[in-house]
Amino acid sequence: MKARIKKVFLTLTLVLMMSWGPSAFADDSGLLAEAGVEKKFGKQATAELEAEMRTRNDFRTIDRFKVGAGAEYKLTNWLKADAGYQFLVDNNREKITVDDDAILERWRPSYYSTRHRVFASLTAGIDVGRVEISLRERWQYTHRPEHITDRYDFASKAWEETAVDVSDKHVLRSRLGVGYNIPHCKFTPEVSVEMFTTASLQKTRFTLKGSYKLKKRHSLEAFYRYQSVNHTIDPDDVNTHYIGLGYKFKF
Amino acid sequence: MKHGILTIIATAVLFLLSSCINDDTDFSDIINDGGVEDEIVPRDVQLDFTDLDEGPETIVTDVDNPDYNDYWENTNWSRTVNIRYDGANVTVDGYDGSDVSVTVNGAHVVVNSERNHINYVVSGSTSDGSLKIYSLNKFRVTLDGVNITNPAGAAINSQCGKSMYLHMNDGTSNMLADGDAYRDSGTEDMKGTVFSEGQIIVSGHGLLTISSNGRHALVSDDYIRVRPGARLLINSTSGHAVKGKDGVYIDGGVINATVSADGAKGINSDGFVNIAGGRTTLIASGGTAVDHVLSDTTSCAGVKADSIITVSAGALLVKCTGAGGKGINAHSDLVINAGSITIVTTGIKGDASPKGIKCDGTMTVAGGSTYCYSAHASPVSANRMVLAPGYLPTFIDCQSLFMVEY
Structure with a gap:
């Protein structure tokens, strides 16, 4: 049974990765690779370092890098709080504007810029038999400094500098997750849905994940995630299918 | 297990290593390394008198076909009236005075016919x-090497509301011209060098040169059809080259036309314009005509129609050099199914914008080759554009040039 589950896990992961093709979906697709280190301090406190890389354009283009640090504290046996800081480096997509006659006006190529993010969360979890239900409410504040980049003006046929304004964004992330603890098994499946809300619903993520405990300190996870974007808020953002791979070291 | 994990990690690394592509749009054909857009040299549009092999023409013989009556071959021309001009004089023979009357004044001929199926050679x-012809029925005018200039009006004037078949005999060269000052025609219309109240169907493999200095060149208050094989050379300094009130249908032939008056069009219609063959070259050099009383402007154009313009075969070449001159000015829809369109506008912006194609309706490009260049305005301005799906070997849409080739 265990061996079969192992094979299914590995096979599923490989199939998801290898069968993905640029034309598999009309939306975009990308890889999300994570790695983290976790250190427990007693029974209640945990500190974590993490790194993440994301791709887009059907896995062919780097989308962003992220490094972060956080801490978690178990308030009760069903409630925990965490907070942290993340430093993001984004590969911002190009922007093309056209006039009413569909003639090209300006083109701002893709560019790299940084963002700073802090977050704080409360997570409640209960076990109903082998089913583990969790609800996490996270407040997230992201600051993007002003950035100067180049832009091409088709009318004047010349490059010009353009400033991307400072941006401050507060987001409430609500994530409901359901996992199943398979007895005597290192593999744990989980499904979750997470909604990002500012003044209105910004985007929704649907995740199907499988975690595998390699050894006492090493664990792997693989997941499929679909991110659905509310295009009325951000017409340039796209719905994306993600394949995720993660590794965590605990000590 | 260990092997499987390593396989997954290796695959992930491969994925990451392949994520090195820039996903920006490639504008390298517009923007070079120095960031300066290469100057686009437009295609050269000139009058083209070379022969055009159109193959044998298909004559419509189905009586129920709506185009049946546009073919003189479907009529038995029972009588021929010969009109021979000789300077200040003219001789007319072949008519029977009982149902056809002819009035001659110097070299001006007026025919009044109650008979049908007459061929005037x-x-x-x-x-x-x-x-000038008054007729109750359709008639045919065969040009057999004629040269008529009327300094005070139309060279050929049909006051008949039925079809005038204007046929140029093979191997002949014919010329019709007006003057710059038309005499008063009372309640009758006389809108151009060749004018007809009814349809004008141009045929034959001869050459017809029309010059207009007073009004338009080839005008019908109904529709005009040009059949394959016809060769027209039109030069107008005062108005449109071809004006069909209800429509202009180019089935073939070689048409070369130049217009130079402000607001003049190469092809103008209050109805439809259909180009389904041949090679039509239109050069407009006039600027924008301004009506200060109505506060309205009308710009020069290669083709202008109030109803749908359709290009389904053949070649249409347009050059506009005057201020505000447009290549195609479609007040309704423009449909390009096949054929070849080349438009070059080089005029500056004045009271009108010198767009290559201006379409107030939907511009549909479903095939063929469309090349549209404008030096000082948008190459294409359409209320809505639809490009039919398909493999597009070439698609360029930039500041000065719009080009799509299926």
Whole structure:
């Protein structure tokens, strides 16, 4: 049974990765690779370092890098709080504007810029038999400094500098997750849905994940995630299918 | 297990290593390394008199076909009236005075016919003459090497509301011209060098040169059809080259036309314009005509129509050099199914914008080759554009040039 589950896990992961093709979906697709280190301090406190890389354009283009640090504290046996800081480096997509006659006006190529993010969360979890239900409410504040980049003006046929304004964004992330603890098994499946809300619903993520405990300190996870974007808020953002791979070291 | 994990990690690394592509749009054909857009040299549009092999023409013989009556071959032309111009004089023979009356004044001929199926064969030369026809029925005018200039009006004037078949005999060269000052025609219309109240169907493999200095060149208050094989050379300094009130249908032939008056069009219609063959080259050099009383402007154009313009075969070449001059000015829809369109506008912006194609309706490009260049305005301005799916070997849409080739 265990061996079969192992094979299914590995096979599923490989199939998801290898069968993905640029034309598999009309939306975009990308890889999300994570790695983290976790250190427990007693029974209640945990500190974590993490790194993440994301791709887009059907896995062919780097989308962003992220490094972060956080801490978690178990308030009760069903409630925990965490907070942290993340430093993001984004590969911002190009922007093309056209006039009413569909003639090209300006083109701002893709560019790299940084963002700073802090977050704080409360997570409640209960076990109903082998089913583990969790609800996490996270407040997230992201600051993007002003950035100067180049832009091409088709009318004047010349490059010009353009400033991307400072941006401050507060987001409430609500994530409901359901996992199943398979007895005597290192593999744990989980499904979750997470909604990002500012003044209105910004985007929704649907995740199907499988975690595998390699050894006492090493664990792997693989997941499929679909991110659905509310295009009325951000017409340039796209719905994306993600394949995720993660590794965590605990000590 | 260990092997499987390593496989997954290796695959992930491969994925990451392949994520090195820039996903920006490639504008390298517009923007070079120096960031300066290469100057686009437009195609050269000139009058083209070379022969065009159109193959044998298909004559419509189905009586129920709506185009049946546009073919003179489907009529039995029972009588031929010969009109021979010789300077200040003209001789007319072949008519029966009982149902056809002819009035001659110098080299000006007026025919009044109550008979149908008459073929008027016109030849000779005059610098002060004309042919005017009143007829209850459709008739045919065969140009057999004729040269008519009417300094005071139309060279050929049909006051008949039925079809005038204007046929140029093979191997002949014919010329019709007006003057710059038309005499008063009372309640009758006389809108151009060749004018008809009814349809004008141009046919034959001869050459017809039309010059207009007073009004338009080839005008019908109904529709005009040009059949394959016809060769037209039109030069107008005062108005449109071809004006069909209800429609202009180019089935074939070689048409070369130049217009130079402000607001003049190469092809103008209050109805439809259909180009389904041949090679039509239109050069407009006039600027924008301004009506200060109505506060309205009308710009020069290669083709202008109030209803749908359709290009389904053949070649259409347009050059506009005057201020505000447009290549195609479609007040309704523009449909390009096949054929070849080349438009070059080089005029500056004045009271009108010198767009290559201006379409107030939907511009549909479903095939063929469309090349549209404008030096000082948008190459294409359409209320809505639809590009039919398909493999597009070439698609360029930039500041000065719009080009799509299926």
